[in-house]
Amino acid sequence: MMSRTLILSFLVWNLVFISGPCSPILTHAAGGGQWKLLKQNIGITAMHMQLLKNDRVVIFDRTDFGLSNISLPNGKCRNNPMELVVEYDCTAHSVEYDVLADSIRPLMVQTNVWCSSGSVSPDGRLIQTGGFNDGERAVRIFRPCSTCDWEENVYGLMVPRWYATNHILPDGRVIVIGGRQQFNYEFYPKSKLYSLPFLFQTYDPRIENNLYPFVHLNVDGNLFIFSNNRAILFDYKRNLVVRTYPQIPGGDPRSFPSSGSSVLLPLKNLQQSSIEAEVLVCGGAPNGSYVQAENGKFLKALNTCGRIKITDVSPKWSMETMPLARVMGDMTLLPNGHVLIINGASEGTAAWELGRNPVLNPVIYRPDNSYGSRFEVQNPSSIPRMYHSSAILLRDGRILVAGSNPHVSYEFTGVLFPTELRLEAFSPSYLDSGFSNLRPKIISPASQAKVKYGERLVVRFSVLGALSEKRVVVTMVAPSFATHSFSMNQRLLVLGGGKAISISKSTYEVEVTMPNSGSLAPSGYYLLYVVHQDIPSVGIWIQIQ
Numbered sequence: 001m002m003s004r005t006l007i008l009s010f011l012v013w014n015l016v017f018i019s020g021p022c023s024p025i026l027t028h029a030a031g032g033g034q035w036k037l038l039k040q041n042i043g044i045t046a047m048h049m050q051l052l053k054n055d056r057v058v059i060f061d062r063t064d065f066g067l068s069n070i071s072l073p074n075g076k077c078r079n080n081p082m083e084l085v086v087e088y089d090c091t092a093h094s095v096e097y098d099v100l101a102d103s104i105r106p107l108m109v110q111t112n113v114w115c116s117s118g119s120v121s122p123d124g125r126l127i128q129t130g131g132f133n134d135g136e137r138a139v140r141i142f143r144p145c146s147t148c149d150w151e152e153n154v155y156g157l158m159v160p161r162w163y164a165t166n167h168i169l170p171d172g173r174v175i176v177i178g179g180r181q182q183f184n185y186e187f188y189p190k191s192k193l194y195s196l197p198f199l200f201q202t203y204d205p206r207i208e209n210n211l212y213p214f215v216h217l218n219v220d221g222n223l224f225i226f227s228n229n230r231a232i233l234f235d236y237k238r239n240l241v242v243r244t245y246p247q248i249p250g251g252d253p254r255s256f257p258s259s260g261s262s263v264l265l266p267l268k269n270l271q272q273s274s275i276e277a278e279v280l281v282c283g284g285a286p287n288g289s290y291v292q293a294e295n296g297k298f299l300k301a302l303n304t305c306g307r308i309k310i311t312d313v314s315p316k317w318s319m320e321t322m323p324l325a326r327v328m329g330d331m332t333l334l335p336n337g338h339v340l341i342i343n344g345a346s347e348g349t350a351a352w353e354l355g356r357n358p359v360l361n362p363v364i365y366r367p368d369n370s371y372g373s374r375f376e377v378q379n380p381s382s383i384p385r386m387y388h389s390s391a392i393l394l395r396d397g398r399i400l401v402a403g404s405n406p407h408v409s410y411e412f413t414g415v416l417f418p419t420e421l422r423l424e425a426f427s428p429s430y431l432d433s434g435f436s437n438l439r440p441k442i443i444s445p446a447s448q449a450k451v452k453y454g455e456r457l458v459v460r461f462s463v464l465g466a467l468s469e470k471r472v473v474v475t476m477v478a479p480s481f482a483t484h485s486f487s488m489n490q491r492l493l494v495l496g497g498g499k500a501i502s503i504s505k506s507t508y509e510v511e512v513t514m515p516n517s518g519s520l521a522p523s524g525y526y527l528l529y530v531v532h533q534d535i536p537s538v539g540i541w542i543q544i545q
C-alpha cells in the first residue's frame with residue numbers, strides 16, 4: 001500500500017492560464033483540498049476576522065464604505081455627525097458568523113474600525129483597537145456571547161492607531177505597535193507611550209512599507225518585529241533592541257502595502273532547556289511595485305519565502321521559492337503544523353485598485369519536509385480574494401475565507417474585482433472522507449477545559465482504523481486576528497505525543513505536558529487537536545491559565 005506522503009507526492013500540478021479580456025486568471029489543475037460556498041452574502045466584506053471561544057467569528061470592515069448589504073438589528077440606525085460618508089446609517093459594518101448554526105447576525109460598531117488591529121484577552125474577549133477618523137483612538141471590546149455587541153471607549157488609546165499590529169502578552173496585557181506615522185508602541189490597558197525608532201528606520205517615505213509589522217512573541221518573551229525588509233528582537237519591557245536580524249535577502253519589502261505575510265512556525269520540544277523558534281515570511285511586492293502600479297504597470301509579486309531561526313545568536317535567512325508568486329496572501333497555521341498560504345494576487349500591490357491577477361490556488365507548506373519539497377499547490381477557488389480579504393482557521397480544521405474590496409466604496413458592478421460578500425470554506429485534504437479511518441476523535445477532556453501551565457494532560461481519543469502510535473501528536477493553536485494578510489497572535493505548539501496507549505478497542509490515551517510559561521503560550525483560549533498521521537481531529541477549546 002502506498003503511504004499517504006507518497007500519494008500526495010503523486011499529485012502533480014501544472015500551470016494553466018485562462019485569459020480573460022482584461023485580466024488573465026491564474027489557476028492550476030490537481031492538488032488537494034475542497035472549496036465550499038457557505039454564504040452567498042454576509043452583507044459586508046471580511047476585512048477583519050477573529051474566531052472566539054464560542055465558535056462564532058466576529059467580522060468587520062469599515063463604517064465609511066457606504067451602505068452595506070445588511071441592516072442593523074432591531075431597526076437601529078447610527079446617527080454620527082463625525083461620519084465621513086453616511087451620517088445616518090441603518091446598515092451594519094460588522095457581523096457575527098455562527099459557525100455551528102451557519103448563520104449571520106448583524107452587529108453595531110459606533111466608530112470607524114477601518115484598518116484596525118486586535119487580540120483576544122485571557123478571558124476570551126476580543127480587544128480591538130484603533131481605526132480611522134472618529135475611531136482612531138478607540139478600544140472596543142466584544143464579549144463572546146450570543147446576544148453581545150460591541151462596547152467602545154473612544155479614547156482608549158494614547159495616540160491614533162491606523163494599520164497597527166497587536167499582540168497578547170504573557171502578563172495578559174495587549175501591546176499595540178505602530179500604525180501610520182506612529183513610530184512607537186503602547187499597551188492596553190492604557191499606560192504610557194514608548195518610542196520605537198525601528199519603525200522609522202524601516203519607513204519608506206514613498207509608500208511607508210512599515211505598516212502592519214509582523215510581530216511574533218518569541219519563546220524568550222521578547223517580540224520579533226519584522227517591518228519592511230528586516231527585523232529586530234525587541235524587549236518591550238526595557239524598550240531595548242536585543243538583536244538585529246540581517247535584512248531579508250533581495251531587500252524587497254514584505255510589510256504593508258507591499259504585503260507579504262508571516263507566521264511563527266510550530267514550536268516543538270517544549271520541555272527542552274533551549275527551545276528553538278523559527279519565523280517564515282512569504283511573498284510581498286518588489287521594491288517600487290506600488291509606484292509602478294499607480295502608473296498602470298503591475299509588477300510580478302515576490303515568489304520567495306525567507307525562513308529564519310530567531311532564537312539563533314547569529315541567525316541567517318534561508319530562502320525558498322514558492323510555486324506561485326503572491327502579494328496580499330494570508331498565512332494560516334493548520335492543526336497539523338503545516339502552513340496554508342491563501343488569497344491574494346500575483347501582480348501589483350495592496351492598496352486601492354493596485355492588485356491584479358488573483359491567485360486562486362492556496363499552497364501548503366510543510367515545514368518539516370526537506371528543503372525543496374515543502375510546497376504543494378491546492379485546488380483553486382473561483383472567487384478572487386484581493387485587497388481586504390482574510391482567512392482564519394475554524395475548530396473543525398476548515399479555513400474560513402471571505403472579503404475582498406479593493407475600492408474606496410462598495411462596488412458591486414462595473415469594476416475589475418467587485419466587492420465580495422461571499423463566505424467560503426477551504427477544506428484541506430486532511431478532511432477528505434478517505435481519511436476517516438485515520439482521523440482521531442477527542443473523547444476527553446471536554447471542550448472548554450481549564451488547564452494550568454506545566455500540567456500533565458491526558459487526552460483520550462478514538463481512531464477507527466489501525467493506530468500508528470508513533471505518528472500521534474497533540475497540538476494547540478491560538479486563534480488569530482486576521483487582517484491585511486497578517487494573522488496577529490497566531491501560534492501553534494506541538495505538545496508532544498508518539499506514546500499513545502491503547503485503552504480499549506479503538507480508544508487510546510496520550511499524555512502531554514502543557515507549556516510551562518506565558519512566553520510560550522500567553523494565557524487564554526486555544527484549540528487543542530489530536531493529530532494522527534497528519535490528520536487532525538476536530539479541535540476542542542482549552543483555556544490555559
Ligand SMILES: *[C@@H]1O[C@H](CO)[C@@H](O)[C@H](O)[C@H]1NC(C)=O
Pocket residue numbers: 068069070071091
Ligand atoms: C442587499 O442586496 C440585495 C440585492 O441587491 C437587495 O435586494 C437588498 O435590499 C440589500 N439589502 C440591504 C440591507 O441593503
Ligand SMILES: *[C@@H]1O[C@H](CO)[C@@H](O)[C@H](O)[C@H]1NC(C)=O
Pocket residue numbers: 229250251252287288
Ligand atoms: C528601493 O528603491 C528605491 C528607489 O529606487 C531605492 O532608493 C532603495 O534603495 C531601494 N531599496 C532596496 C532595499 O533595494
